[in-house]
Amino acid sequence: MSISAQDVKELRDATGVGMMDCKKALEEADGDFDKAVELLRKKGQKVAAKRADREAEEGLVVTSISEDASTGAIVEVNCETDFVARNDDFQSFADRVADIVLNEQPGDLESLHALSYNGERTVKEELVRLTGRIGEKLAIRRFDVLETEEGDVVSYIHPGSKLGVLVVLTGEDEQAQLDVAMQIAALNPVAVSRDEVPESVQEKEKEIARDAAISEGKPEHIIDNIVEGKLNRYFQDNVLLEQDFVKDASTSVQEMLDEAGVEIKTFVRYALGN
Template sequence: MSISAQDVKELRDATGVGMMDCKKALEEADGDFDEAIELLRKKGQKVAAKRADREAEKGLVVTAISDDDSTGAIVEVNCETDFVARNDDFASFADRVATLVLNEQPADLDALHALDYNGERTVQEELVRMTGRIGEKLDIRRFDVLEATNDGSVVSYIHPGSKLGVLVSVTGDDEQAQLDVAMQIAALNPVAVSRDEVPESVQEKEKEIAREAAVSEGKPEHVIDNIVNGKLNRYFQDNVLLEQDFVKDASTSVQEMLDDADVSVHQFVRYALGN
């Protein structure tokens, strides 16, 4: 039967699939619109399965913040190429997923995949549909939700390119200091806010490394403990947020910068694409 250009356009508008694929689906379905949609869905599922073993290491890190700044969500959504990562539809999907995470706060990825996406399909079904349309493996790799502490707020920072993102729970009203500390976290990747939060196992490992190095260098036994403690303090200065040198002014620490601005940091989440 003859398939009109209007029929093809309507199917494309409904599914987002390319014009030629829509025309082929309508021809195969003898013009039945619903059957054509089902055929395209099946094609998407086949494409998703076919590409399941492919590596999806590109993509976007995106955030969403509640209207009252009390809660933030961060999500990593992956694809196979930077070309797709720059695609507006892919970016819109990532933003929509971040908003869903913010609003619904699913318990895990399975719960996220089962959420309603647009009233017609779930997040998982939308992933399959987009995989069929775009032709690349797509994946939601991880997400986190961060809530404000002590009547504070959650601040978001996305580095240009959307491959690195940060959420920070803060109290205090100095917006520049809030942004500065978020950028500090993005740039220097601290392991904790304060040294008290560094796991004991990590501290013991650093001390073991320092001790073995001192012994191998032939340092006298009576100075080794001092060397080990000094190395551990250096580790804290390099890796604990409040003790790091402030990236904008290495003559001051992050703690001193925050004290001057009357801002406190309570928690943070940092996502780097692929890490």
């Protein structure tokens, strides 16, 4: 039977699948719209199953912030190639998922998959549909939500959307807020302050420093001082407030924030694949 361009367009608008695939589905379904939709869904499921064992290490890190800046969401969505990561439909999907996480705050990935995507299908169903359309394995890898009753949640996405940060801050200096978010992105601190560094991490650093001092033949009576010095150096390199400020190495992040009247509460940093 003859399939009109209007029929193809309506199926394309309803499913988001490419025009040629829509035409083929309508021809296979003898023009039955609902049957064509089902055929396209099954195709998406087959593609998703076929590519399930593929590695999806490319993708995007995206954020979404509430209008009052009291809540922020960060999400990593993966695909197989950087080419698809630049695809408009993939980017739109990632942004929409971040909005859903922000508004619904699911407890885990399974709960997120079960949420409504657009009122017609779930997030999981949309993921499968988009997989069938794009032809690559797609996956939502992880997400986090930060909330605050005091201050703002600020986001920073590094150009290319492979690296993103959410940070909770108080204070009015927007440049300082951006600077500290960029500092987190660039230097990957393990904690805001040394008090937040797990005891197990500190003990491991001490062990490494002690073993190195012993192997170098340092006198026993100075080893404890060496270990303490190495641990302090670790804090300076890896604790946010003690790091050198990337825009002015003559001052620390703590000093920069104090001067700007800004205080940092907590942060989340996502680097694609890490």
